[in-house]
Each structure stands twice: as structure tokens, then as C-alpha cells.
Amino acid sequence: MKKLLTGLLAMFMGLTVTMAQTPATAKKEAKSKAKTEKAEKATPAAPATASAAPKTKKDGTPDKRFKENKAAAPAAGPTKKDGTPDMRYKANNKSAGKKKA
Numbered sequence: 001m002k003k004l005l006t007g008l009l010a011m012f013m014g015l016t017v018t019m020a021q022t023p024a025t026a027k028k029e030a031k032s033k034a035k036t037e038k039a040e041k042a043t044p045a046a047p048a049t050a051s052a053a054p055k056t057k058k059d060g061t062p063d064k065r066f067k068e069n070k071a072a073a074p075a076a077g078p079t080k081k082d083g084t085p086d087m088r089y090k091a092n093n094k095s096a097g098k099k100k101a
Contacts, residue, residue: 055063062069077091085092 077089
């Protein structure tokens with residue numbers, strides 16, 4: 001008898017837990033679907049324009065995420081074997097003239 005009651009109780013608890021979770025997931029799916037539809041309507045398709053101007057950040061510096069801005073500037077001083085500037089020399093070290101606080 002004890003085993004029968006334990007089994008029924010486990011089954012009852014399992015059913016209540018699964019029923020409680022179903023509406024919440026349906027609400028999430030409806031919200032995410034509404035968001036994507038709203039985003040699609042809000043953003044019109046922009047025409048592709050090829051501009052020669054480099055892409056910049058808000059502060060005016062070139063944005064290194066774009067290919068045209070990744071061109072490396074030639075080193076002012078000696079370079080290593082792989083072509084990168086050797087930072088042991090003051091001419092290549094941008095922060096050499098700055099004083100540390």
C-alpha cells in the first residue's frame with residue numbers, strides 16, 4: 001500500500017510540475033516572435049553604397065573592425081624579423097614620451 005501511494009504521489013507531482021511550466025514557455029515564444037516582427041518592420045533595408053571614406057568611431061579614430069582600416073602604419077624605428085615594430089626602441093613606443101603618474 002505504501003508503494004502504491006508513493007507512486008501516485010510521484011505521478012501527481014510530476015504532472016503538476018509539467019503543467020505549471022507549459023504556459024510560461026508559450027508566453028516567451030510569443031514575446032520573442034513579436035519582437036522579431038517588430039524589429040523587421042522598424043528597420044528598412046538600406047541601399048548598399050560603396051564609399052571610399054574609412055569608417056570611424058564617434059571620437060574620429062579609425063575603426064579597426066573594418067578591413068580598410070587595418071592597414072598597418074610603417075614603423076618609425078627598427079622592426080623585428082616578422083615586420084612588426086620593435087617596441088624596445090623609443091621611436092616605436094608611443095608611450096615613451098609620456099610620464100607615468
